[in-house]
Amino acid sequence: MKRRRFLQLNALATAALLTRSLKANTRASANERLGVGIVGLGSRGFNLLDEFVVHPEVQITALCDVHDLHYRDRPWGKGPAMGRVPARHAVEKKYGEARKSGTYRGLMLTSDYRYLCESDQVDIVVVATPDHWHAGCVFSALENGKDVYCEKPVTHLFAEGQQIVEKVKSTGAVFQTGSQQRSDELFQRAVNLVRNGVLGEISSIEVGLPPGYDRPQGSVETSQPPVGLDYEMWCGPSPKLPYMRARHHRWWRGSRAYGGGVLMDWIGHHNDIAHWSLNLDKGGPTVVEAVDWSFPETDVYDTPHHYTIRCEYENGVTSTISDTNTLGTKWIGTNGWLHVTRGRITASDSRWVDKNFNPGDERVEQVVSHVDNFVQNVRSRGVCLAPAETAHRSITPGHLAYVSNALQRPLRWNAKQEVVIDDNEADRMLRSVDYRSHWESLLSQRTRKS
Incomplete structure (x- = not known):
C-alpha cells in the first residue's frame, strides 16, 4: 500500500477509535485489569508495550505518539514499524480474543499526552518519550491521579527531577523508573x-x-518534517531546532x-x-x-x-x-x-x-520482572524497586x-x-x-x- 493512502486510512480509523473509546471510559475497579496508557512509541516504547500487553493484570487502553508511522533511524519501510499506528495494530492483534469475548475495554489513540493522562480508562501512564518530555508527561499523569512507569533518565533537567520527586510524595503515586538492571x-x-x-x-x-x-549519526540535511509527524509538539518545551534525521x-x-x-x-x-x-x-x-x-x-x-x-x-x-x-x-x-x-x-x-x-x-x-514489580506495587500501594527519588x-x-x-x-x-x-x-x-x-x-x- 502506498504510504499516503496508508496514512489516510489509518487517520480515519484512529478518529473512529478515539470517538468510540472516549464515550466508553470506565476506570478499572480493584478486581479488574488496570488500564495502561503508553506515551512514546519508538523502540523503547514498543519494548514496554510488549511487556505490558502480556501482563495478566493490565490491559493497554490508550496509546499516544506525535508520529503516526516511522522506522526509527532506518530508511522508509526497512525494519520494524513504529509510531502510533503500528502500536495500535500490535495491541489489537494481541487482544483479539478479548475483543471477541467482550472483555476488551477499547483503545484510545491520541497525539496529545494530556488527553491520555486525563482519560478515566487509564490507571497507569507509561512514559517512553525522549528525555525532554519526561517531566511534562509525568507531571500531567500525577496531577490526574495516575501511577507512573517512566523511562530513565527520570528527567532531562535537575530541577524537573526535584519537582517530580515532590509531586510523587504529595500525590502518593506509585512510581517506577525504567532502571531495569x-x-x-x-x-x-x-x-x-x-x-x-x-x-x-x-x-x-x-x-x-x-x-x-x-x-553525526544520520543525515544532517535540514528539511521539512516528514508527513505524519507533529514536529512542533515533538520539540515541545525545548528549542525547535531545524529538522534533520x-x-x-x-x-x-x-x-x-x-x-x-x-x-x-x-x-x-x-x-x-x-x-x-x-x-x-x-x-x-x-x-x-x-x-x-x-x-x-x-x-x-x-x-x-x-x-x-x-x-x-x-x-x-x-x-x-x-x-x-x-x-x-x-x-x-x-x-x-x-x-x-x-x-x-x-x-x-x-x-x-x-x-x-x-x-x-x-x-x-x-525481583525478576521490573514491570511486574511495578504492577504488584500499584495493587498493594507499595514502593517499587526504582522509585522517583532513587532515579533522580x-x-x-x-x-x-x-x-x-x-x-x-x-x-x-x-x-x-x-x-x-x-x-x-x-x-x-x-x-x-x-x-x-x-x-x-x-x-x-x-x-x-x-
Whole structure:
C-alpha cells in the first residue's frame, strides 16, 4: 500500500477509535485489569508495550505518539514499524480474543499526552518519550491521579527531577523508573556482595559508560518534517531546532535540547547500581568534577564524546564515571575487586560470583520482572524497586558534571539539601529551566479545558 493512502486510512480509523473509546471510559475497579496508557512509541516504547500487553493484570487502553508511522533511524519501510499506528495494530492483534469475548475495554489513540493522562480508562501512564518530555508527561499523569512507569533518565533537567520527586510524595503515586538492571539477578547479587562486606572496605568504584557520538549519526540535511509527524509538539518545551534525521529518532540525545548524550542515557543504569550498593538511594556525592571532556567536531551535537566525572562520597569512597572505564560497575575493596555488567559478573575471587556463595544476611529485594514489580506495587500501594527519588539521585552526578564542565571547576555538593556549596553561579545554572514560552507552565498545568 502506498504510504499516503496508508496514512489516510489509518487517520480515519484512529478518529473512529478515539470517538468510540472516549464515550466508553470506565476506570478499572480493584478486581479488574488496570488500564495502561503508553506515551512514546519508538523502540523503547514498543519494548514496554510488549511487556505490558502480556501482563495478566493490565490491559493497554490508550496509546499516544506525535508520529503516526516511522522506522526509527532506518530508511522508509526497512525494519520494524513504529509510531502510533503500528502500536495500535500490535495491541489489537494481541487482544483479539478479548475483543471477541467482550472483555476488551477499547483503545484510545491520541497525539496529545494530556488527553491520555486525563482519560478515566487509564490507571497507569507509561512514559517512553525522549528525555525532554519526561517531566511534562509525568507531571500531567500525577496531577490526574495516575501511577507512573517512566523511562530513565527520570528527567532531562535537575530541577524537573526535584519537582517530580515532590509531586510523587504529595500525590502518593506509585512510581517506577525504567532502571531495569535492578531487576536483574546478576546486579542484585553484586549489590548483596558489596553490602555484606565481602570485598572488605570499599575504596573506589569505576562506573563504565559508552562513549558519546563522535560524528553525526544520520543525515544532517535540514528539511521539512516528514508527513505524519507533529514536529512542533515533538520539540515541545525545548528549542525547535531545524529538522534533520541526525537529531531525530534514535539520535536526538546527542543534542542538549532533547537529551544529555550517551552520558545521561547510561548513568541511570550503572551509576544507579553503584549508589544502590552504597545505600545512597536518598544521598549522593560530596564533590563532583568533570575532567577530560571532549566534544564532537560538529555543531549537530553538543554532548560529550569522551568524558570522566570524579566523585567523592562522605564515607570516603571515590568514584569515576567514564567512557574510559570498562562498561558496567566495578568495586575495589580491601579484599579484592568485583565487576558486573549485563550478562556477566567477575571478581578477583571466583568463589564470590558462584551462585551458591552466601554473601551474608543483608539482601536486596529479589525481583525478576521490573514491570511486574511495578504492577504488584500499584495493587498493594507499595514502593517499587526504582522509585522517583532513587532515579533522580542516581543521575544527579551527571547534572552536576555538566555544570562543572561549563564552569571548569569542581563542585562541592550538599546531598541532603541538594545545593551546591558556596557557589551561587553553579547552583543557579544547575536549577535553570528555560522552556519555550508556550510551555512555561509545563509543570503546573491542570487538566485541559478544551
